[in-house]
Amino acid sequence: MPTTLPLKGIKVLDLSKVLAGPWSTMTLGDLGAEIWKVEHPVRGDDxxxxTPPSKNGVSTYYMCANRNKQSLAVDMKTEAGQKIIRDLARxxxxxxxxxxxxxLKRMGLSYDDIKEINPNIVYCTISGYGMTGPEAGRPGYDFVLQAESGFMAITGQLDGPPTRLGVAFIDLVTGQNATQAILAALINRDRFGEGxxxxxxxYDSALHLLANVASGxxxxxxxxxRYGNAHPTVVPYQLFDTKNGQIALAVGNDKQFKSMCLNVLKDEKLAADERFISNHNRSLNRLDLxxxxxxxxxxxxxxxxxxxxxxxxxxxxxxxxxxxAFRAPTVAARNTVISSPHPDIGDIQTVRSPIRFAGDDTPEYTAPPMVGEHTQAILSTVLNMDTAEIETLNASGAIKVK
Known part of the structure; x- marks a missing residue:
């Protein structure tokens, strides 16, 4: 168990919005980094x-990806706002x-621009289709990517329509990939002094996540x-009805199948049936089984x-x-749900980071901030601006002080 969080002292300028980027920066914040979340002064993060749902007027969708951050409200289309971003980037x-x-290139805030003033910066660009290729200019939306990557084609009932997963999982895994890449880049920077x-x-993340389906x-x-709730290569691996409900059965090998037949169903004949003796055979005879x-x-x-x-x-x-699922005993035993107080919103419940250090106690997370909640604090403590300068910027509309 570390004596301090591993990213303590690392400062992150978060110019991202919606989900993939904020999911990544929240993970960095959970690991101890200081996150300066830049938002539009009026509408904030999209x-x-x-909504719905919301809590005390704040979107619970926004809450899921923005704890452990400080919100700085800046109009990045103004020259004064762009200067603030450059000063923070330093x-x-x-x-x-x-x-x-x-x-960002039009604003003078591209990687090449920032590298001139901070050569060691780790600059993570998240996009729908990457910085190269014929679709580089397209915006990326999880629903569209689920359709285009083939995931919807393999999700849903065999005789039904293509179906999306219930959460924006491509956004989420892209955020996780971004976090891994950032951590690797930090190690590389510390070893070789290179940003x-x-x-x-x-799109890269989605295709990579196809895993065995892509390999096949x-x-x-x-x-x-599509196989509905069944598995294309592992059988039986699906939902079954009982007298009063449903079970999700996942027989992963021949030993488990034999144990089910002999110890649960008490059916020696089924255990010895050549049609089902191996997973390969069970896959070929899935409907009969x-x-x-x-x-x-x-x-x-x-x-x-x-x-x-x-x-x-x-x-x-x-x-x-x-x-x-949240009432399951494991949730309480592992302190999976964390409560963070906020003076305007109340107590915010979020799911604890799955990145844990053995023996670590329940962490203390700060609640997701209101728009511009920390504008004044960041400008005064990080950029050493005085009160008069901050008030002038606020009056001009370049920033918003809560």
Whole structure:
């Protein structure tokens, strides 16, 4: 367990909005970095308008990705605002941005511009399709990327339409990829004294996340298809109905299948059936096996079946609502939900970072800030501006002081 958070003393100029960038910078903040989140003086981050739901007028979508940050309200289209960003960039270790290509260059805030004043900067550009290629200028939206990357084509019922996942997972994994790249660049900077310009694209992240599906297509030329809640290569691996509910069964190997047959279903004949003796055979005869298991499981109460399968070391779970998931005993035991107080919003509940150090106590997170909540504090303490200068900038509209 570290005596202090590993990124303590690292300063991040966060010019990103919505989800992928803020998700990355929140992770850096969870690890101890100081995050200066730059927002539009009037509307702030786009997700502040994404309601319902909200708590005391603040979007809960915005809350999910913006704890442990200080909000600085700056109009980056003004010369005074651009100067503030450059002055902060001189003192930053990291910049994260997801502007449309060319936007920051027109403001004099591109990587090449910032490198002139801070050669050691780690500058992370997040975009939809990367900084190169024929689609470099397109904006990136998770829903569109889920469609274009093939994920929707492999998600949903076999005879149903392509389906999106319930969260913007491509945005989220892109944010995680950005964090990994930033941490690697920091190590490289400390070893060799070199900054870096990182090119992190949603489309790259999505295609990489296809994993075994991508490998299957690239090496066989066979396009993947939808299997509903079943698995294309592991069988049985799907939902089954019981007398009073549903279970999610994930039989990952032949030993688990045999244990289920003998110890739960008490069916030696099924365990020895050549159609199901191996995962390969089960995959070829999935419909026959699914019919047999569906009939057998309908004779069980959910709790009894879960107990029997768990005792037989067969992976299984119950289909839960989001509320039920957060009421599970593991959540309380591992202090997964963190409460952070805010004077205007009240206590904000967020999910603890999954990056943990063994033996670490429950961390203290600061609540997501209001627009411009820290403008005055950052300008006075980081840039040494006096009160009169800040008031002049506020009156001009270049900044907003809460």
């Amino acid at each position: 997700t502040r308008a994404w 003192k930053a270790d990291i910049i994260v941005e997801n502007f449309l290509p060319g936007s 870096a310009h990182l090119d992190i694209a949603l 297509y690239l090496n066989t030329g066979v396009d993947a298809k 699914a019919e047999i298991l569906a009939t057998a499981f309908l004779g069980w109460e959910t709790e009894s079946l879960l107990d029997a399968l768990n005792k037989a070391a067969v992976p299984v779970g119950q289909v839960r609502s989001v509320g039920e």
